[in-house]
Amino acid sequence: MTKLSVNINKIATLRNARGGDLPSVVEAAVKLQEFGAQGITIHPRPDERHITRKDVYDLKPLVSTEFNIEGNPHRPFIDMVLEIKPEQVTLVPDADDAITSNAGWDCEMHLGFLKNVISEFKKAGIRTSIFLDPNLEMVKFAAETGTDRIELYTEAYAKNYSRDKEEAIKPYVETAKEAEKYGLGVNAGHDLSLENLKYFSDQIPNLLEVSIGHALISEALYMGLENTVQAYLKRLAKW
Ligand SMILES: CC(=O)[C@@H](O)[C@H](O)COP(=O)(O)O
Ligand SMILES: NCC(=O)COP(=O)(O)O
Numbered sequence: 001m002t003k004l005s006v007n008i009n010k011i012a013t014l015r016n017a018r019g020g021d022l023p024s025v026v027e028a029a030v031k032l033q034e035f036g037a038q039g040i041t042i043h044p045r046p047d048e049r050h051i052t053r054k055d056v057y058d059l060k061p062l063v064s065t066e067f068n069i070e071g072n073p074h075r076p077f078i079d080m081v082l083e084i085k086p087e088q089v090t091l092v093p094d095a096d097d098a099i100t101s102n103a104g105w106d107c108e109m110h111l112g113f114l115k116n117v118i119s120e121f122k123k124a125g126i127r128t129s130i131f132l133d134p135n136l137e138m139v140k141f142a143a144e145t146g147t148d149r150i151e152l153y154t155e156a157y158a159k160n161y162s163r164d165k166e167e168a169i170k171p172y173v174e175t176a177k178e179a180e181k182y183g184l185g186v187n188a189g190h191d192l193s194l195e196n197l198k199y200f201s202d203q204i205p206n207l208l209e210v211s212i213g214h215a216l217i218s219e220a221l222y223m224g225l226e227n228t229v230q231a232y233l234k235r236l237a238k239w
Contacts, residue, residue: 002201002236005039005068006032006229007189007213012042012050025055028225030062035229039066039087041189041211046074046096053080060084068211070131072096073117082124089121090151090187090211092131101190104133104153107141114145122146129187134171139178149185149208152176157200158191165196169203176204187211194219194228198235210236 011028015021029040040063044051056069067086071077072094081089091114094101107114107130118128129149132142134156142150152172160168176186185208192200193215201207212232220228 001238002207003038003066003209004036004229004232004236005041005066005209005211006037006216007041007043007211008032008217009043009050009213010217012052012055016050025051026058026062029059031225032229033063033065035226036233037065037229039068039209039211041068041070041090041213043070043092043101044077044080045071046076056080056084060086066209068129068209070101070211078117078120081121081126085124085126088127088129088149090129090131091117091147101131101153102155104131104135104138105142107132107138107145111141111144114147118146122148129185132175134175136171136174136178139175139182139184142179143182143184147184149187150175150179151187151189151211153190154188154192154200155190158193158196161196161199165199169200172200173203176206180206191215194231194235197232201236 008025008028011023011025015023042051044056068088069081069086070090070092073091092101093105121128128147129151130147131153132150133153157168179186186206187209189211192210192212
């Protein structure tokens with residue numbers, strides 16, 4: 001079964017536009033879980049452009065499904081995650097000023113750093129995942145870091161899906177198979193949508209979790225959160 005973790009960054013983006021608490025990220029998380037979301041993902045960035053540190057602490061007691069915190073493991077991020085103890089931390093190598101995440105880890109270059117950070121999280125009982133481009137060569141270095149899972153960075157798939165989906169999925173299928181050989185779990189995310197999710201999920205049988213925010217929250221403007229979550233769950237269903 002592939003879990004649907006809903007990324008609520010965009011709820012916070014809208015909330016921050018006015019500085020109050022409308023819409024509330026906490027209420028959105030509670031409702032999303034009632035509507036069937038199997039996890040809540042957030043990506044607190046150092047500039048707090050959407051999710052703030054306060055949101056992280058406010059959400060902790062209300063996430064009854066799987067809490068997944070994403071981010072670049074600078075010391076303040078590491079300490080906050082160790083204190084919150086979510087079920088999963090996803091490490092993303094994004095620059096502070098990047099508009100959004102735009103690359104996976106070079107695990108060969110950052111091997112020592114990743115090994116240390118991952119062992120810190122694992123000692124605290126937090127499952128780790130690392131953001132990875134669909135690159136076969138990188139998987140063995142990812143495994144050497146000691147991470148439990150990888151998260152396939154799906155922007156390229158999403159971009160090329162409508163032009164040639166068979167070609168777009170190839171590197172993801174290969175990387176997911178290689179990850180399985182090394183005993184790594186496979187998550188995926190970035191720009192997945194109602195349009196492109198089913199094909200991705202059908203082609204990658206060992207897909208454990210997808211985290212989806214931008215498209216899902218946008219689609220919910222027209223369909224409502226409950227219908228949208230249900231539509232995503234249908235795309236992931238294997239029966
Ligand atoms: C790690 C990842 O893929 C991102 O999609 C991210 O969580 C989205 O962040 P923004 O919402 O800041 O674009
Ligand atoms: N890890 C990816 C994620 O959480 C959501 O990415 P997106 O759907 O907002 O592009």
